[in-house]
Amino acid sequence: MSEHDDWLAQAVEVLREPVRIDPALDRRVMAEIERGPAPDRPGWREVLRRPFGGQLAVTSPLGGLALAAAVALGALVGRTWLAPDSTEPPSTLGTMAASVAEAVQFVIVVPGATSVVLVGDFNDWSRTATPMRPADGDGVWAATVPLEAGRYRYAFLIDGTRWLTDPSAPRSLDDDFGPPNSVVTVGAT
Amino acid sequence: MRRITRWTIALVGAVTVGSASAHAQEPRLEGRIPEPARQTIDLLLDSARARGLPTEPLVDRALEGAIKGAPGDRIVAAVRRLAGELETARAVLGDASAAEELIAGASALRAGADPDALAELRRARPAQSLTVATSVLADLVAVGVPVDTAVSAVLSLATGAEDADYIAFRRNVERDVALGASPVAALGVRLDAVAAEADLGTGAGRTVAAPRKP
Amino acid sequence: MNRQSDAALVRRVLAGDTGAYGELVARYRDRLGRYAMRMLGNEADAEEALQDAFVRGYRSLHRCTEPERFGAWLFAIMVNRCRTLGAQRARRQRTVVHDEGILARAAVADTAERHAWRETIAWALRQITPAHREAFLLKHVEELSYEEMVEVTGASVPALKMRVMRAREELRRLLTEGERV
Numbered sequence: 001m002s003e004h005d006d007w008l009a010q011a012v013e014v015l016r017e018p019v020r021i022d023p024a025l026d027r028r029v030m031a032e033i034e035r036g037p038a039p040d041r042p043g044w045r046e047v048l049r050r051p052f053g054g055q056l057a058v059t060s061p062l063g064g065l066a067l068a069a070a071v072a073l074g075a076l077v078g079r080t081w082l083a084p085d086s087t088e089p090p091s092t093l094g095t096m097a098a099s100v101a102e103a104v105q106f107v108i109v110v111p112g113a114t115s116v117v118l119v120g121d122f123n124d125w126s127r128t129a130t131p132m133r134p135a136d137g138d139g140v141w142a143a144t145v146p147l148e149a150g151r152y153r154y155a156f157l158i159d160g161t162r163w164l165t166d167p168s169a170p171r172s173l174d175d176d177f178g179p180p181n182s183v184v185t186v187g188a189t
Numbered sequence: 190m191r192r193i194t195r196w197t198i199a200l201v202g203a204v205t206v207g208s209a210s211a212h213a214q215e216p217r218l219e220g221r222i223p224e225p226a227r228q229t230i231d232l233l234l235d236s237a238r239a240r241g242l243p244t245e246p247l248v249d250r251a252l253e254g255a256i257k258g259a260p261g262d263r264i265v266a267a268v269r270r271l272a273g274e275l276e277t278a279r280a281v282l283g284d285a286s287a288a289e290e291l292i293a294g295a296s297a298l299r300a301g302a303d304p305d306a307l308a309e310l311r312r313a314r315p316a317q318s319l320t321v322a323t324s325v326l327a328d329l330v331a332v333g334v335p336v337d338t339a340v341s342a343v344l345s346l347a348t349g350a351e352d353a354d355y356i357a358f359r360r361n362v363e364r365d366v367a368l369g370a371s372p373v374a375a376l377g378v379r380l381d382a383v384a385a386e387a388d389l390g391t392g393a394g395r396t397v398a399a400p401r402k403p
Numbered sequence: 404m405n406r407q408s409d410a411a412l413v414r415r416v417l418a419g420d421t422g423a424y425g426e427l428v429a430r431y432r433d434r435l436g437r438y439a440m441r442m443l444g445n446e447a448d449a450e451e452a453l454q455d456a457f458v459r460g461y462r463s464l465h466r467c468t469e470p471e472r473f474g475a476w477l478f479a480i481m482v483n484r485c486r487t488l489g490a491q492r493a494r495r496q497r498t499v500v501h502d503e504g505i506l507a508r509a510a511v512a513d514t515a516e517r518h519a520w521r522e523t524i525a526w527a528l529r530q531i532t533p534a535h536r537e538a539f540l541l542k543h544v545e546e547l548s549y550e551e552m553v554e555v556t557g558a559s560v561p562a563l564k565m566r567v568m569r570a571r572e573e574l575r576r577l578l579t580e581g582e583r584v
Contacts, residue, residue, distance in 0.1 A: 007578045008543070008571065011524050015544045021436035025450055026428045029457045033424065039417060039464040124217055125252040150289035151296060151324040153253070163257075170328035170363065173300050176250065176267035177257040183331075185293070185324040187352030239554040240479050241466050276557065284480065285462040 101146035102186055106132070106154070108166060111139030113158050118143045120154025120181075127157060149188040153181040215248055222251060226261025230268050242275050243288035246295070274298045281308040282319060293320045296327040301336035306344065313347035321352040325359045332363050333372035342376055346383065358383065413470035416461070424464075428457050431474060435481045441540050442485040443492070444529050452488045456481040479555045482537065489533045527577040531570055538566035539574070 106118055116132040122145055123129035132141040141156075153172045156164040165171065166182035174181065215234055218227050230251050234244050247268050254264035278294030279286060281304045286294070294307055302323075310319055322343055329339035346355065358379055365375035407415075407426070415423040435456065439449035460467075460477045467476045528536055541547045541555065542563075549560045556563065 007575055010520070011527075011574065011578060012543050014521055014524050015441055015540070017437075019433055019437035019440045019449075021432050021446075021450060021453065023429070023432070025432060025454060026425055029428050029454050029461075030422075030425050032454070032458050033421060033461050036458070036462065038419070038421070039462055119253075119256060121246070121249040121253075125249065125256045127256060148289075149318065149320055151293040151320060151327075157256075170359070171331045173296065173327060173331050176270070177254050177259045177263065179257055181253075183296075183324070183328060185321055185328070185356065187321045187356065188318055236554050238468050239472070239475060240557070241463060241476055243466060244468065284459045284483075288466065 101148045103144050104147045104184060104186065105142060105144045106166070106184075107135070107140065107142045107168075108132070108156050108164065109137070109139050110141060110156070110158055110164065113139065113141070115159055116141040117157045117160075118145070118154060119157055121152040122147055122154070127160070132156070147184070147186045149186050151183060151185045153183055155179065155181045215244075217248060218251055218255075221255040222264060223261040226265050229265050233265075233268055233272055237272050237275070240276070241284075242272065242279065243291060245288065246275065246292045247272055271295060277304055278307065281305070282311050287318065287320070289320045290318055290323070293324040293327070297323040300327040300330040300339075302326055302330075302340055306340045310344060310347055313344060318352070321355045322347065322350075325355045328359050329362060329372075329376065332366050334362070334376050335373065338373060338376060342380055345380065349387065350383075408471065409473040410470035413464060413467060413473050416464055421461075424461050427460075427473065427477075431457075431477060434474075435478065438478075438481060438540060438545060439485055441528065441544060442533075442536060443489055444525060448488055448492060452481070452484040455488070456484045459484070475551075475554075482541070482555050486533065486537070523578065527574050530577055531573045535566050535570035535573065538563050539570035542567045 108116065110116055117127050118130040118132055119125045119127060130143050130145060132143040134140065135142040153174065154166070156166070158164055163179035165180055169182040169184060172181040172183045214231055218230060222230060230247075234247055237244050237247055250267050250271050251264050254267055259267075274295035275291050277298055278291045282290055282294050297307060298304065307319075307323065310322060314322065326339050326343045329342065330336050334342070342358075343355075346358065350358070361379050362372070362375045365378065366372050370378070407423075409427065409430070412423045412427050416427075432453065436449055436453050439452045440446065443449050443452060456477065460480055463480075467473055469476070528539075531539070537556065538552070541552050542549075547555065549563055552558070552563050553560060558566075
């Protein structure tokens with residue numbers, strides 16, 4: 001400890017020493033977990049839209065270093081390029097029960113419109129996902145969408161150019177982009 | 190002396206090679222968001238993901254900006270703002286909150302609700318989802334109820350109301366406002382009605398609202 | 404023995420195999436425990452924060468959208484738990500700190516043993532603010548990049564650099580000036 005600059009190296013060396021935690025902690029954790037609720041099941045959107053396909057062949061907690069190094073070198077290693085881990089059991093994602101969705105009907109009256117599209121948080125704000133259909137009545141358009149519990153913002157796009165909110169729905173307070181939105185809230189069934 | 194071994198929090202987003210980013214990309218944004226903004230948003234998504242925040246609402250916000258033709262920097266600002274609100278919502282609603290609770294909670298925060306109020310709501314309804322309660326809070330503010338009044342109303346209903354009761358309550362207030370009542374008056378009338386039903390019912394002081402037919 | 408990846412275990416847990424989480428706990432217990440020990444300064448608090456982090460990790464596991472990065476995801480939860488627990492403890496222990504300081508200085512003066520040096524370092528870490536301590540540990544002990552520290556703490560790079568610098572200055576003063584006694 002006589003070197004002025006050595007203090008950091010020596011302190012860090014000590015601090016990096018491994019720590020042994022009493023393995024009894026594992027039992028306490030598992031006991032507490034078993035007393036409580038299971039992890040919430042992911043919604044169907046989360047499950048289907050995990051952005052990375054394929055599975056990373058990680059054989060140790062340090063294995064992630066290999067990926068980071070590969071990426072840092074600019075190698076074109078997208079996650080989908082990595083070989084599936086052959087020791088893994090078949091994915092059980094497909095057998096997980098999806099959460100229950102409720103059919104929600106959207107209706108709007110727009111006399112004289114040639115096309116009305118429903119866009120919102122539930123369909124990636126896509127102008128093609130949910131075209132509305134003319135229903136009974138003059139200028140009445142309708143669409144039905146399955147929605148799980150949650151709060152969704154949406155709006156109607158008229159003739160590809162004009163935005164309308166839903167007069168029968170609460171207004172969204174988000175003012176991020178100008179044209180305002182409507183809100184639909186679906187409770188858990 | 191430096192140890193080579195380290196376990197990695199692989200924030201691949203921090204690494205850019207030339208003009209192509211080597212980090213994870215959200216495919217749905219490709220072609221819909223102008224380029225510099227899209228890369229920034231991918232970084233924000235990586236960061237949110239690493240912190241365990243839901244990324245779907247952030248992607249949705251970006252896509253909304255895209256379809257509404259907003260400039261890239263405005264989309265980035267909106268995504269960043271929402272990420273912050275989701276993080277705050279999680280801080281007060283708890284790590285075990287579901288994504289839809291955080292999304293609705295973020296809306297309540299956007300409406301001006303005090304984060305402490307959301308924490309109190311969680312304490313009042315520890316076992317139930319807060320999605321509808323916080324969503325209704327935001328909706329009441331949207332119809333003109335001052336935010337603190339809306340917070341009080343939602344909290345006063347918290348111990349007895351089911352989700353359907355919250356939605357019915359909100360519908361009634363909105364209908365009254367549409368018919369010409371002031372938002373605060375409409376709220377007050379409906380709260381009194383709920384309290385009266387509770388007195389007539391169990392008489393135990395719990396706030397119980399009977400579901401109303403439209 | 405077929406050692407399953409973190410991602411495989413996470414998916415098993417989400418599919419209903421709760422017991423598989425025990426394997427993840429065993430894998431990360433010591434690693435996360437080291438950070439908690441250095442951050443909180445004693446084993447009891449570290450174990451409490453550790454248990455808390457693991458349980459929260461389980462309950463919110465569906466939000467770990469990249470199961471292969473489970474360790475990183477869990478570490479962020481751990482950093483958060485240590486902050487919360489540290490803040491709670493600090494409120495109750497403010498009067499004790501300077502007494503420990505006297506004892507630690509005495510130990511340094513009496514002996515050059517490695518054990519005493521460890522105690523001194525632990526004492527020095529306790530003297531600096533939690534924010535500085537956290538930044539110092541993440542940078543120098545956990546060896547995260549600043550970008551990674553942003554992810555885990557939510558602070559900005561300039562703020563983190565400032566904290567690390569301050570931490571180093573304070574620790575240098577605490578750990579080198581004692582020798583002149």
